[in-house]
Amino acid sequence: xIFLSQIIQGVLLGGYYALIASGLSFMFGVMxxxxxxxxxxxxxxxxxxxxxxxxFGIEPFLGLCLVAPAMALVGWALQRLVLxxxxxxxxxxxxxxxxxxxxxxxxxLFEGFxxxxxxxxxxxxxxxxxxxxxxxxxxxxxxAALTMAVAIVLLGGIQTFLNRTQIGRAIRATAEDSDTAExxxxxxxxxxxxxxxIALTTVAVAGAFLGMRATFDPYAGGAQLIFAFEASVIGGAxxxxxxxxxxxxxxxxxxxxxxxxxxxxxxxxxxxxLAVLFARLSFGDLGQRVRTALTGRNRx
Amino acid sequence: xxASRITAVERWTPASRIAVAAAAIIIxxxxxxxxxxxxxxxxxxxxxxxxxxxxxxxxxxVGFCGLVSIGQQAFFGLGAYAAIRLANWGVGVYPxxxxxxxxxxxxxxxxxxxxxxxxxxxxxIGMWVMSELAHLLVNLDTLxxxxxxxxxxELNAYASGNRRALTYWCALAAMAGLLAIxxxxxxxxxGAAIQAIRDNEQAAESIGVRVMSAKRLVFTLAAFxxxxxxxxxxxxxxxxxxxxxxxxxxxxxMIFMALVGGLGTFEGAILGAVIFFAIETWFGDMGVWYLxxxxxxxxxxxxxxxxGIWGWVEDHTSLRLLPVGYRLRFSSPDGxxxxxxGGEEDxxxxxxxx
Numbered sequence: 001x002i003f004l005s006q007i008i009q010g011v012l013l014g015g016y017y018a019l020i021a022s023g024l025s026f027m028f029g030v031m032x033x034x035x036x037x038x039x040x041x042x043x044x045x046x047x048x049x050x051x052x053x054x055x056f057g058i059e060p061f062l063g064l065c066l067v068a069p070a071m072a073l074v075g076w077a078l079q080r081l082v083l084x085x086x087x088x089x090x091x092x093x094x095x096x097x098x099x100x101x102x103x104x105x106x107x108x109l110f111e112g113f114x115x116x117x118x119x120x121x122x123x124x125x126x127x128x129x130x131x132x133x134x135x136x137x138x139x140x141x142x143x144a145a146l147t148m149a150v151a152i153v154l155l156g157g158i159q160t161f162l163n164r165t166q167i168g169r170a171i172r173a174t175a176e177d178s179d180t181a182e183x184x185x186x187x188x189x190x191x192x193x194x195x196x197x198i199a200l201t202t203v204a205v206a207g208a209f210l211g212m213r214a215t216f217d218p219y220a221g222g223a224q225l226i227f228a229f230e231a232s233v234i235g236g237a238x239x240x241x242x243x244x245x246x247x248x249x250x251x252x253x254x255x256x257x258x259x260x261x262x263x264x265x266x267x268x269x270x271x272x273x274l275a276v277l278f279a280r281l282s283f284g285d286l287g288q289r290v291r292t293a294l295t296g297r298n299r300x
Numbered sequence: 301x302x303a304s305r306i307t308a309v310e311r312w313t314p315a316s317r318i319a320v321a322a323a324a325i326i327i328x329x330x331x332x333x334x335x336x337x338x339x340x341x342x343x344x345x346x347x348x349x350x351x352x353x354x355x356x357x358x359x360x361x362v363g364f365c366g367l368v369s370i371g372q373q374a375f376f377g378l379g380a381y382a383a384i385r386l387a388n389w390g391v392g393v394y395p396x397x398x399x400x401x402x403x404x405x406x407x408x409x410x411x412x413x414x415x416x417x418x419x420x421x422x423x424x425i426g427m428w429v430m431s432e433l434a435h436l437l438v439n440l441d442t443l444x445x446x447x448x449x450x451x452x453x454e455l456n457a458y459a460s461g462n463r464r465a466l467t468y469w470c471a472l473a474a475m476a477g478l479l480a481i482x483x484x485x486x487x488x489x490x491g492a493a494i495q496a497i498r499d500n501e502q503a504a505e506s507i508g509v510r511v512m513s514a515k516r517l518v519f520t521l522a523a524f525x526x527x528x529x530x531x532x533x534x535x536x537x538x539x540x541x542x543x544x545x546x547x548x549x550x551x552x553x554m555i556f557m558a559l560v561g562g563l564g565t566f567e568g569a570i571l572g573a574v575i576f577f578a579i580e581t582w583f584g585d586m587g588v589w590y591l592x593x594x595x596x597x598x599x600x601x602x603x604x605x606x607x608g609i610w611g612w613v614e615d616h617t618s619l620r621l622l623p624v625g626y627r628l629r630f631s632s633p634d635g636x637x638x639x640x641x642g643g644e645e646d647x648x649x650x651x652x653x654x
Contacts, residue, residue: 036425082603
């Protein structure tokens with residue numbers, strides 16, 4: 001029974017990983033850029049929400065209405081000032097520049113807030129600990145369920161946006177071939193900046209849930225980047241629904257690993273990542289296969 | 301260009317002959333360092349030698365093979381751990397520094413099979429995941445006692461003066477040896493292949509360069525050298541706390557040194573290590589702002605001067621101190637003046653291909 005409970009907790013945990021991974025996956029899929037400051041930016045958003053709640057009494061869900069647009073602007077600026085220029089120097093330079101950026105963000109946060117761990121949990125009332133119980137041993141946290149729901153809505157929303165809207169189609173066209181997209185009248189620079197703004201909006205949402213479900217500190221960004229990366233690679237890099245599958249696989253692996261050993265939580269997560277990676281490199285893309293099996297289509 | 305005539309293909313220049321001779325003399329003088337320098341200076345120089353190794357190894361991996369890794373701290377930490385583990389099993393403490401690094405290097409060979417199939421940013425973070433995993437697995441060893449850590453207590457068998465000198469000589473020998481290996485490697489036919497991969501991987505493959513085996517060799521060499529640096533670090537610091545050794549900050553230092561010095565230039569790695577060492581000496585006390593400054597400098601160099609200081613020197617002068625490429629000397633029929641073109645000339649144009 002504890003086994004089943006752990007699996008359920010793992011699936012719900014996967015909702016958070018899918019949430020944090022969605023922006024990374026989206027950016028990689030659309031712009032071909034892996035943003036190493038991704039985790040640090042999520043932590044930055046969490047701190048922004050913390051300041052709003054702590055100093056100004058604005059509760060996190062309301063605060064997100066301010067922080068999400070602000071992060072979208074950060075995304076726009078990130079694309080214009082850092083990523084665009086980096087991408088001209090080849091595929092290596094964005095890795096170096098975004099890693100440099102993450103060091104700047106982490107240490108500025110440390111300078112501003114010190115080493116204390118913070119949490120948004122105190123500002124969301126009983127949502128942080130309330131749960132529905134199913135039988136004697138299984139409890140489903142309301143916050144965990146909400147996280148999962150938001151992840152599904154967010155991923156579905158991005159997917160619909162990419163498929164159905166004019167700008168979504170422009171983004172996909174630019175991702176496919178930016179030169180040809182320019183030929184048919186797409187402004188690739190503008191499209192990429194919009195895509196970065198969207199990615200950073202999801203980062204703001206992920207930061208909110210990071211802060212509500214646990215504690216964070218200025219150097220928590222690296223771990224968030226790694227979780228996001230693992231979820232997106234397990235699911236097949238660049239694919240949005242694959243990211244949800246990837247998050248769930250990662251969460252379940254971690255929850256089961258925790259049963260074996262106190263350190264097993266992280267070890268099992270990394271091992272699951274490596275196993276999937278090895279399988280993917282040897283036998284093809286897991287996420288792609290699952291999607292193909294589920295939808296009967298090749299491209300989502 | 302078509303009107304000019306190639307008059308010579310040269311590798312050595314007068315300046316580079318002097319530079320190599322000077323390097324040999326400097327290393328010879330440094331070898332008697334413990335007899336002339338103060339204890340503090342010996343410790344500082346040991347640190348500098350380790351930085352040179354780190355910069356050289358990261359530069360070999362990234363600058364010459366185009367493999368950006370954010371996980372080189374895995375090898376740094378594993379090298380330190382392997383030394384402690386071997387010394388605890390009764391291997392002599394100084395031999396265990398080198399033996400441990402060899403073992404880590406050997407382990408990195410099968411690892412390269414998996415990791416090198418990742419590309420670009422995926423390889424970079426994939427290596428970071430490997431480093432986190434290595435950190436967690438090292439913590440499982442009861443000798444390490446989790447994050448509390450342990451120390452290289454076997455070093456207590458040596459008086460502190462002897463220990464300082466021995467560690468210094470080990471670091472100097474490791475640095476000189478690795479510099480010589482990388483210099484020889486890059487000047488060999490295989491080195492030409494490696495530099496061709498850096499310039500344009502597809503083009504290199506199309507003319508018959510065995511890209512994967514060349515990359516695996518450099519990956520393994522970098523793992524060995526970085527592990528040796530970690531083992532030497534634990535010999536100077538004495539204590540081993542897994543969190544401090546497996547920190548991505550080490551990779552940040554390596555990036556800083558290689559980027560500022562000049563990515564993909566042999567001299568740049570050494571220059572970058574010296575600059576980093578000086579900055580750390582002057583500003584290291586500033587703590588957080590020092591790290592912000594390092595990150596900002598790395599960001600600015602990546603965006604504005606991706607070829608670093610030595611890259612600028614190579615672009616604007618014909619100065620080559622430790623040449624690893626060939627140069628063509630042209631004479632133009634009208635003016636009769638000669639000019640040299642470095643073997644690295646095409647690199648900036650092919651940047652987008654990498």
